[in-house]
Amino acid sequence: MEHKELAKQMIMDCAEQWPEDDIVTIIRFFAALVKVGQSPPLKMLSVLANRFTAYLDANGEKTLDECFGLKAKQGKHFLKQRDEQEATDYVMALAWQLIKENPGISVNLAISEIFSKYHIDEDIFKSVESIESRYSRIKYGLFLDICHEHCPDFLFVLLWRSECFLSNNSLKTKG
Structure with missing residues (x-):
């Protein structure tokens, strides 16, 4: 298997098993898979859809960061x-x-x-x-x-x- 194909397959395998609470890595896997023309796994799409739905349901009361569970520490994003x-x-x-x-x-x-x-x-x-x-x-x-x-x-x-x-x-x- 060519290195590029191997990397794509390993990203896909990791993405399918990644914990739902590590949202930043899920977003990075999503972006990496889309960039190489690979459809992200259903589990990943579901996690992202739930976070975006929470944002939309909040009607402006929550930021995307809050809905995705991203909190700043010590003044840094x-x-x-x-x-x-x-x-x-x-x-x-x-x-x-x-x-x-x-x-x-x-x-x-x-x-x-x-x-x-x-x-x-x-x-x-x-x-x-x-x-x-x-x-x-x-x-x-x-x-x-x-x-x-x-x-x-x-x-x-x-x-x-x-x-x-x-x-x-x-x-x-x-x-």
């Missing part, structure tokens, strides 16, 4: 917070790949190189060291080593998604 968390995970995934391709490179240097390659604003993440600390604390490298051995398709999609997200994100430095 929920989607902005979610993007920052996803970006951290994706930076760690690509750092792992860089370490695998260049034995002996440190986690710190790998993360710095990812920041440089994708022109990511370090201020968003506090510091390279904060990501390095998370990478070590949650044993992210070990997790991806296991995925590499037992779930290569998952790892392929994770790295592909990481590249796409960091190439097209709003977390870049200006210029």
